[in-house]
Amino acid sequence: MLNPSPRAVDRRSALRAGAGAAIVGAFTTGCSDDKGGARPAESPTPPSASAAAAPARPGKSRPAPAPRAFPGQPVQIESGPRARPQVALTFHGQGDPKIATTLLSEAEKAGARVTVLAVGSWLDEQPAMARRILDGGHELGNHTQHHIDISTMDESEAYAEITGCADRLRRLTGSIGTWFRPSRAQYATPLVQKLARQAGYPHVLSYDVDSLDFTSPGASAVTRNVTGQIRNGSVVSLHFGYADTVAALPVLLAELERRRLRAVTTTELLI
Template sequence: MPSYSRRDVLRSAGGAVGAAACGAGCDRGGSPPSSSGPRSPGAAPAASRTASKAAPAGALAGPRRFPGQPQQIEHGPRAGRAVALTFHGQGDPAIATAVLREAEAAGARVTVLAVGTWLEEHPEMARRILDGGHELGNHTMRHRAVCALPADEAYAEIRACADRLHRLTGHIGTWFRPSQARTATPLVARLARRAGYPHVLSYDVDSHDFEDPGPAAVRDGVLDRVRGGSVVSLHFGHAGTRAALPGILDGLHRRGLRPVTTTELMSG
């Protein structure tokens, strides 16, 4: 698997800078970025056009509309055997990289909903995720309680992370998930659509790994509830999640369940 230095990613993306983020279901911290105003997601600035030429093919696969599906998606088709493992993207990049390697060794592809400030501090992770065949999406810029914010502040959180993704990869990312909330309010769902995301990605299986209950509890918490079509919520940045992942992947395999990206799950 190729690795990219911070300098490599900054050169290909046209530049990026640095900080980190949390609340219910994630980790804390972060410093305010400069706010970004509305812009059409289809209009790429010159730096982003340069990034898209150098980016892997997966980077250019942006949000898709799935006719017949609700705007807020909690799970995929139940008749199939596919499941989506989704990771909230923040925390120690060494743990994140170890999680990605473990998934790849098992032939699994995951969906990462990244916090914008995490991408500012570790821009090389955007390329690492996409080069592994995984999906990269939007989990707001600073991981504030987005559903409790006024409309303009909530939109700024969504848009700023979308802009960060666009500068790094050439697109705004594949999915949006609200920060500090399992589901989006109607207002936040509308703001996400305005920012270019036709659907909000929720989940039906919560691993509670952010509570650090231990690898066995994380593994059993997933395997006890997962079924065909499930979307599982997990987190980078927790050593227990990394330790639990081999058991989760093995348990899915034994049940004939196949971990895929969320887009592949919804396309099945």
């Protein structure tokens, strides 16, 4: 197959940018950030989980993979191999399910697969999102039960945060999820790394590119934050729940296509 011409890619980029601008105004933010900021206001009449989380391909449920060890990789992983033109877009899973579903659909239209680290309390409120993520061809993991600062907790509290979310993932999908990421921290402390291993996660997932979308800097800034740092093997931190991310994602995906970078799940990145 011939590679698309620069003009064709630019045209797709413009179309995606227009699509992002068209849908961004329909949402309000609903996900607290990972750096301790205030929770943005949520819509007073959130959509039902069943309406917002309709499966991408009804009747074709994917089995839920279990965590796996990657020999040669550190316990805390922040990037993948730099020799292959692949990247992992990882989303902190919390907030309005309509925004989450829109972001997943945008990724699917571009042929991209993403990794979602879900908050357990969000899954309690939006249980259909677990299967929606997996049935869309994406990867699902653990982002603690309540999304509070796990680095400040004592051992028993921190372990309960990890296993609480793991239990919900197991109940909804049959697996504890493929990855664990600490809440409100880019890196897990040695204690949290140890507790994650005890809970069944051989690795902790960090990232080397921060979109800063949780600060609501505007869609253009989100795109610049990612495209200015991303390279082969990058793991990018993004969030459900923020309108800027909805507007930025089509442009970001078009730029990845222009650079011949393929968006894959984190597991695929490391295989």
